[in-house]
Amino acid sequence: MSPEQLFEYLLRLGDNTLVLGHRVSEWCGHAPVLEEDIALANTALDLIGQTQMWLGYAGEVEGQGRSADDLAFLRDVWDFRNVLLTEQPNGDFGQTMMRQMLFDLWHDLTLESLSESSDPRVAEIAVKAAKEVRYHLERSSDTVIGLGDGTAESHGRMQAALDLLWPYIGEMFTPDAVDDAALQAGIGPDMVQIETRYRARLAELLGAATLSAPDAPFSQKGGKSGMRHSEHLGHMLTQMQWLQRAYPGATW
Amino acid sequence: MSSEWPLWEIFIRGQHGLNHRHVGSLHAPDAEMAIKNARDVYTRRNEGVSIWAVEARHIAASSPSDKGPLYEPSESKVYRHPTFFDIPDEAGHM
Numbered sequence: 001m002s003p004e005q006l007f008e009y010l011l012r013l014g015d016n017t018l019v020l021g022h023r024v025s026e027w028c029g030h031a032p033v034l035e036e037d038i039a040l041a042n043t044a045l046d047l048i049g050q051t052q053m054w055l056g057y058a059g060e061v062e063g064q065g066r067s068a069d070d071l072a073f074l075r076d077v078w079d080f081r082n083v084l085l086t087e088q089p090n091g092d093f094g095q096t097m098m099r100q101m102l103f104d105l106w107h108d109l110t111l112e113s114l115s116e117s118s119d120p121r122v123a124e125i126a127v128k129a130a131k132e133v134r135y136h137l138e139r140s141s142d143t144v145i146g147l148g149d150g151t152a153e154s155h156g157r158m159q160a161a162l163d164l165l166w167p168y169i170g171e172m173f174t175p176d177a178v179d180d181a182a183l184q185a186g187i188g189p190d191m192v193q194i195e196t197r198y199r200a201r202l203a204e205l206l207g208a209a210t211l212s213a214p215d216a217p218f219s220q221k222g223g224k225s226g227m228r229h230s231e232h233l234g235h236m237l238t239q240m241q242w243l244q245r246a247y248p249g250a251t252w
Numbered sequence: 253m254s255s256e257w258p259l260w261e262i263f264i265r266g267q268h269g270l271n272h273r274h275v276g277s278l279h280a281p282d283a284e285m286a287i288k289n290a291r292d293v294y295t296r297r298n299e300g301v302s303i304w305a306v307e308a309r310h311i312a313a314s315s316p317s318d319k320g321p322l323y324e325p326s327e328s329k330v331y332r333h334p335t336f337f338d339i340p341d342e343a344g345h346m
Contacts, residue, residue, distance in 0.1 A: 033257075035278050039292040139288055146281065 001185040006119075007062045008081065008178045009188060011071070012224050014054030015082035017129075018072055019233070020103060021047030022240050023090060032093050039139060043100070046132040053125045073244040077234045084223035085168035087233040091161065094154065097143045098161035101205070104137035106172045109197055113189030122187055141205055148209025155210065162206070163214050170219025173198070259308040260286040262293075264300040272304050280305075 001009075025044035031037035055068035085103055090096045111133055114126035147154040173195035175183070182188030206213055222228030243250060257279040263272035275294050280286035286305035294300070314322060326332065 033279060035280065035289040035293060038296075039289065042292050042296060135291075142285065142288070146285075 001181040001187060003061055003063070005178050005181045006187070007058055009182050010054055010058035010061060010122075011081040012083075012178075014051050014058055014068075014071070015080050016086050016103075016107075017047040017054065018051040019080065019082040019236070020086040020100075021045075021051060022236060023086065023088075024096070024100070026090055027096065036093070040096075043136050043139075046129075046136065050125070050129045050132070053128070057121050057125065069244075073241045077229050077237060078226050080229060080233060080237075081224050081226055082233075083168070083171045084220050084230055085165065085172065087223065087230060087236060088165065088168065089232055091164075092157060094147050094157040095161040095164065097140055097147065098158060099165055100136065101140035101144045102165055102169060102202075103172075104133060104140050105198055105201060105205075106194070107133045108137045109194045110189060113194065117188070118186035144211075145205065145209040148206075148211045158209065159211050162211050166214045166216060167218055167220045170217075171221045171223060174219070174221060176225060257281050260290075260305045261308050261311060262286075262290040263304040263306070264290070264294055265302040266300055268301060272302065275299075277308060283307075 021044045024040050024047065027037065027040045028044070029037065031040055051072065052068045055071045059066045059068060059071055085099060088099055090099075108130070111126045111130040114122055115130055117123040117126060144158060148158040149155070150158075173191045175191045179188060179191055183190055203213070220230075223230075258281075259277055260280055260283075261277050262275050264275045265272045278286065278289050278293055280289045283305055286307075287303050290303045290305055295303070
């Protein structure tokens with residue numbers, strides 16, 4: 001795997017956690033109950049912490065002297081490599097938790113594999129992140145089950161959230177040249193295997209939540225390649241990056 | 253919405269060997285979520301190694317208006333404190 005490809009691979013990991021972490025942080029002070037507000041803030045902070053590690057390493061691999069902060073705050077939309085799922089808007093609380101569960105499930109399986117990565121830095125970061133993500137998954141899947149198998153109102157909202165986000169699942173498993181190189185080098189996991197395990201666990205979870213998976217194989221793509229982000233990411237970045245854009249180099 | 257969820261009292265053990273201590277309360281739909289919420293609300297700064305959650309309605313509490321009959325009688329019974337014994341020096345601090 002060339003350093004350029006490893007850089008690209010690390011950006012994907014770091015941008016996933018950065019973009020989702022920022023999305024989740026948008027709930028701070030707005031969640032339906034205090035307990036969920038704090039739990040969401042904890043999740044967001046975990047993801048931002050993971051971002052520091054992934055993007056910090058990415059900057060070292062790139063060798064151009066860019067820090068994790070530089071990568072987070074000074075790149076534009078087309079330079080981001082997160083999957084489209086993570087940049088989707090929060091919607092209602094149910095939609096946020098559905099997005100979280102769909103990502104956590106993939107994240108958990110991926111980090112489990114990355115913990116055995118042939119790259120010791122990747123393995124080290126993955127081991128630390130995996131503990132946090134195991135809890136994220138427990139929490140988000142319990143909430144999806146609780147709301148899916150809840151009242152007619154909550155069930156309807158969760159089914160609508162699943163239908164809305166369904167086309168964004170496939171991108172997480174569609175390997176490209178970078179993923180193939182990572183697999184060859186023993187750095188990254190076999191995404192086909194991850195998908196098989198993901199689909200099985202998801203089916204079980206949706207069953208418990210009394211939700212039905214849409215019969216729609218089409219999947220969106222273009223996030224992790226940076227080719228075509230959805231319109232939502234740019235709006236998010238204007239919020240996330242405004243301070244560094246307005247006051248370049250500001251520190252405190 | 254929160255008023256529909258029952259209230260839980262949360263007890264956390266700070267270190268192995270210490271007792272669980274009451275740290276506060278929160279709302280949650282069931283026991284499992286009460287533990288998770290307690291983890292998020294009360295152990296963010298590494299405060300605990302074990303969590304107990306008890307639904308508040310299961311706690312029997314004494315009534316503040318009964319404090320006269322309940323506690324005042326013991327005020328005048330100094331003989332209940334074992335302070336009338338001579339402790340041999342070799343017993344050391346007790």
